[in-house]
Amino acid sequence: MTSGPDRPTTPEGSDSEQLAVRTVRRFYDLVDSGDVHGLAALFALDAEYRRPGYDLMVGPEGLLDFYGRGRTIRVGKHALTTLLTDGHTVGVFGEFHGELNDGNPVHLRFADSFTVCPDGLFSSRDTYFFAPLV
Numbered sequence: 001m002t003s004g005p006d007r008p009t010t011p012e013g014s015d016s017e018q019l020a021v022r023t024v025r026r027f028y029d030l031v032d033s034g035d036v037h038g039l040a041a042l043f044a045l046d047a048e049y050r051r052p053g054y055d056l057m058v059g060p061e062g063l064l065d066f067y068g069r070g071r072t073i074r075v076g077k078h079a080l081t082t083l084l085t086d087g088h089t090v091g092v093f094g095e096f097h098g099e100l101n102d103g104n105p106v107h108l109r110f111a112d113s114f115t116v117c118p119d120g121l122f123s124s125r126d127t128y129f130f131a132p133l134v
């Protein structure tokens with residue numbers, strides 16, 4: 001495994017593990033560049049995305065709606081600190097720094113879990129935020 005601020009921890013592994021990690025990295029690059037259609041194309045037609053505070057999003061259409069209209073973040077950058085995989089599931093830990101639609105800055109830690117189909121598309125994504133709830 002390799003790690004560091006410029007190189008998050010990633011497992012050395014099989015071709016399926018490497019494909020899964022590459023696809024996840026590409027996803028964050030597309031989100032950060034604002035390529036909504038490109039990121040939505042990484043999701044299978046019946047893929048499910050669960051994110052706190054939002055209804056279940058299904059398939060590329062659900063992602064297009066969220067990233068095109070529903071997201072409260074205007075712009076920003078993900079810094080991935082750790083990626084772990086077993087070949088079909090990729091766990092991600094990282095930080096996000098950006099700006100909300102109302103102009104306020106946002107800085108947070110997050111975790112994501114992706115399930116990757118054999119064809120390289122995502123079948124699910126779950127997002128978690130490190131934020132006080134009580």
